[in-house]
Amino acid sequence: MKRAIITVVGKDTVGIIAAVCTYLAAHKINILEISQTIVQEYFNMMMIVDLKNADLAFGDMADGLEAVGEGIGVIIKCQKEEIFDKMHRI
Numbered sequence: 001m002k003r004a005i006i007t008v009v010g011k012d013t014v015g016i017i018a019a020v021c022t023y024l025a026a027h028k029i030n031i032l033e034i035s036q037t038i039v040q041e042y043f044n045m046m047m048i049v050d051l052k053n054a055d056l057a058f059g060d061m062a063d064g065l066e067a068v069g070e071g072i073g074v075i076i077k078c079q080k081e082e083i084f085d086k087m088h089r090i
Helices: 016-026 058-071 081-087
Strands: 003-011 028-041 042-050 075-080
Touching: 003 016, 003 028, 003 058, 003 081, 016 042, 016 058, 058 075
Parallel strands: none
Antiparallel strands: 003 042, 003 075, 028 042
């Protein structure tokens, strides 16, 4: 399975989850796990997604998510799971 880690950080506002999920669904990217918290007025979300059926390349997906983030005032980053794991290994 080809998986990626998506993180979303920024000031909380209505529609953040909807915008990210709409983009993913439009490109056939399945959400496997999602966790989100709000601390005071700050929003933080982490998702694990399955890229197996995605209709675009990883780089294009990451750029598209970054653009979605810019449009709604948050920062969205995406990493391949294997790179994320290696970066966070103790």
